[in-house]
Every structure is written in structure tokens, then in C-alpha cells.
Amino acid sequence: MESQNVDRPVHCIVKLGGAAITMKNSFETLNEEDLLLTSKHLREAIMAAPSCKTPLLDCADATEEIGEGGLEPACRAAFIVVHGAGSFGHFQASSSGVNKGGLRRALVTAGFVATRVSVTKLNHIVVRALAAEGIPAVGISPFAAGWSTSKKSLDRDNVTEVRRACNVGLLPVLHGDAVLDSQQGCSILSGDVIIRRLAEAFQPNYVVFLTNVSGVFDRPPTEANAVLLNEIVVDESGDWIVVKPKLESSVTTAASNHDTTGGMATKISEAASIARLGINVYIVKAGTRDALQALMGNVRDTSTKHWVGTIVRSAYREL
């Protein structure tokens, strides 16, 4: 806020997948190891991020006081984190049908409240984990910030508060949340919808999806012969094609079949909706060396020839 007329550029938006930071199938259970590793990777990536010319923070002054374990210099380009719910909130939401709306019904209201208690618990844990690594993380709950839907589609956002936080050197941490819906009373706003809106608003240099598998495969990774898709190119219309490896059309067809691909088509379409904006998306396994490289934007240079993950890029933008 020291100089509201200059916006600090956003370098990278990170999606912390619910499946990566929680044990998706056991109630409100954290994947502490991956959360810790991811926090350390984020710190490293923030430290390596390009400096930005915004006069918001005095680097000299800041770095002088930082030192080991201190906070990251906010004179670097900003990062934004959005995490999913995983095993936090998911059960409460689905059992009460929050996404179907109807706050007239006590059961739905109970589910709405229980879902928020659970997802905000996870948000608090994530913010604390990042802060413990010296990252100036601040939680911004979409419901509290006024994000809402209309017939389940994003209706009102609050990009302004995220920008204000970035501009003073803070790292906003948003999350999938139960929100109000102008048509059906309430609904679930997914982290993916939030990421897409933020990517559109901030035009980051790249977006990273941290997940619990090595990237996107042509079929469930558990299946024999599952092939990791290295590079997918997306055009303006959102249509995409796998350019590496070269696949037989049959496999490509399978890739667009929701039922047989373990949701990989959904993953691709989420990434494609961002890549079509001209922003590259790196999908990679959380807590790995490849995740760190992705967070640093190094998915191509020689030192990372063997980078393992999926690049979903715009047909109009090279890496």
C-alpha cells in the first residue's frame, strides 16, 4: 500500500493439489512430508524469482534484516498459492450436498458450516507451514473475501484483496471453499476456478500444478504401459493435442474419455483453460526435485534435461 499506483508483478501461481498435501482417502489427514517439502521448495523458488522494479519494499533494508530463516525479500516478483481441500471439507460437503445449494434446509446449512470449518483448518495449516519457512503467507478465504457463484459458476471474485496483499510483499494463500450462490443459496467454489480467475487477472509467467503423480498420463498411472504425456499444446479455442510423446490416435482418443483415464482429461482441460490465455502450466509431483524445478520455471534448460512432468503450453508461446 506504500505506493498503490504500482502493481507488483506476479511471477507464478501455484496450485497445491488436495491429493498432494492431504491423504485424500482418510478424513482430515495431512500429508505432512509433502507439505513440508513443498514449503521448502517454494521458499527456494521465491528466493530465485526475478527482482521486480516496484519501489514497494526497500530491498537493501529488507535483506539486511532477513538473514537465514528470515522472511523472503518482497522486492521479488510475487507468488500466489491456491490449495485444494483433499480430505478436508470434501466429506462434509458431499454428505450434505452443499454444492446442490438450498440453505433453506438445515442439513445444507450444517454442511456449509462444517465444510468451512474443515477447509479453513487446512488453510491455517498450510499458511503456518509456509510461514515456518520464512514465507510471508497470509490466508485469504474466498467466502470471507466475498467470492461467490451464480448457479455454481463464478459470479463475484475479489482479485483486489489478493493484489493488495501481493503489492505489500505478502503471499496470499487461497483455497477451494463453500461460498454463497445468488441462485441456489450456496455452492462449492473449486481451487481450479480460483486459479483460472487469478491467472487471467495477474498473467503470471507460469502456473504450477503440484499433484500426487508425476504428471498427466494417457491412462490411470497404475495401469501397465501408462505413458506420461510430456508436452501438450493448446490453441486459443482450448483444443489441445499431445505433441510429446507421439501417440497413436487410439491412445489420444482414450485420453479424452473421462471414464477410462482416471480424470486425466479433466486435469488437462483445467490446465488447457489457463494455457489458452498464453500462460504455460507445469503439472508435476509435489515434493520432488522436478517440483522444485517447475516452481523455478526450469523445465527446459539443460540442467533439467530429465525433468519429469507434463507441460501444457499455449500454441502461441514457446517455453
Added chain:
Amino acid sequence: MESQNVDRPVHCIVKLGGAAITMKNSFETLNEEDLLLTSKHLREAIMAAPSCKTPLLDCADATEEIGEGGLEPACRAAFIVVHGAGSFGHFQASSSGVNKGGLRRALVTAGFVATRVSVTKLNHIVVRALAAEGIPAVGISPFAAGWSTSKKSLDRDNVTEVRRACNVGLLPVLHGDAVLDSQQGCSILSGDVIIRRLAEAFQPNYVVFLTNVSGVFDRPPTEANAVLLNEIVVDESGDWIVVKPKLESSVTTAASNHDTTGGMATKISEAASIARLGINVYIVKAGTRDALQALMGNVRDTSTKHWVGTIVRSAYREL
């Protein structure tokens, strides 16, 4: 949101004093007993609140599904809770001088982040405690909702999100928070400032301050001969006079002396700033029968002849 054109009236705004729900002098320690009792009292008060005519929720439908332990019928007039920080956030904020601002300095940024981690932790605990009693509580962090200050004075609020939550039958829970400041970078927004703004915006029937002593005394309650002030009358200018008990002027003078009264003058002026709006304020010890009576607005009827607490009322409004 089912009918945005009708605003649900706000019956009562409750301040949960930091000294009442936490052990003020031991780091991040809860006063579990008082929080539990207060949650039960709030549930009882909400159930007894007058019905409002807003068609927002179908009472028949709602009550049918509620039953013991279920959620409160949202067809009743709304309650709003604002809690202080007590031993959560206070230490982090004061040690780093967050209220003095200067996010250019890493120490202040660290303090800002640590303060928010601590106060949001308490907010989560309070929301969970209320929800456990079947109250549809939702946390609304002022920072996330966009409340901010300018030279430490409230600059931007977000009453809209609080109203939206009330309108769909939820009970918003706000708290004192570290916020951005357009002049000095950051500052502390106290729960009292938030309460005053909400009282102004919602014109509740009354406001209750739940604290850790029986009310406001003419000197520190620990002192011998400390006299509980039963009734204080406030005029439009905010000037106040103790009408019960009748005090010798000397004592009244003492009452306005910040140094010798254990902050009671501050307490009175906070309450007076609300009472001057024509809204009565009841200051009472949390967890007591008197607190329950205050939350129900019964500080005068015969059944509560012996109500113990301090009434700060407008000269232009009877009880």
C-alpha cells in the same frame, strides 16, 4: 441470497472479550470453560430471539429438520459475534510493532504474518465451538474481507459480506486482526472498532460486551470498596454520567482517570461510542447467568431483578 432484496434484521451484536475467552497472560491459551458456556448461552439466546419476517428461510422446513443439536432456525433475527485476540496475536503484534506499520521492514512483515496466524487460529477455535452447539457460525477475517485502515483509523470496511452471511441465516464471527494501512503499510484493527462500525451499519437492538469481570467498576475490581457501576447514561456528544449507583463526584472523577481505574474509562468510552447511536450496551461477566440474561436482552424484567452487570444506555432510549 435467496432474496437479496430483504435484509434480515440484526438482533444483537456480541463482543467476546479476549480476556474472557483466553488466559490473557499465558501465550495462546484458551479459557475453554468460558468459551463453552458462552457458546451454550448464545445458542439459548438465538433460540429465544424474536422471529423476523424475512422470507429467507422456510421456518417450517428448517425447524422440521433441526431438532436437538441441530442448527438454529435462521428465520430468527440475526446475531453477529466479534472476538478480541487476548493471548492470541497480542504478543506477536506488540513484539514486532505491527501497529506502528512499516511493511518495508522484514521484522514487521514477520510480525504481521505471525499475528494473523495466531488470531485466525483463535477465530477457527471460536467458530468451531459455536458450530459444535449447532450455531451456523462462519469466520470472516477482516484482513481477508478487505477491512483496512489509514493512519490506524478504519478506512475501508466490508459490511456487505457480513450482511450477506446474515441474510442467509449464518452467524458471522469477526475478530481483531492485523490489516493493511494505506498510509503506514499495516496496523492493528481492534475488535472494538469493528463492533462500532457494525453497530452503526446494522442498528442492532442491543450490544453485549462479554468480559472477565462483572462489569465496569469505579476503580480496579481487585481494590477494596470497588463499586460496580450499574447504569451509565450517554448523550449524543458521547458524554456520559453514572446514574446508578449515585457516586460522590470524587469517585466519578476517578472513573475518568485512565491511570487509576484499570482501563475502565476506556471500556466506558468504547461502550459510550455505541450507546450514543441509540443502542444500549450491556457489559457483563462471560459464562454467568447474568451473561445469558444480557444475551437475551433481559437486564430489567422482574425475573432478573438481581442482574449483575453494567448498562451503558443512550439518554434518548429507555431500556
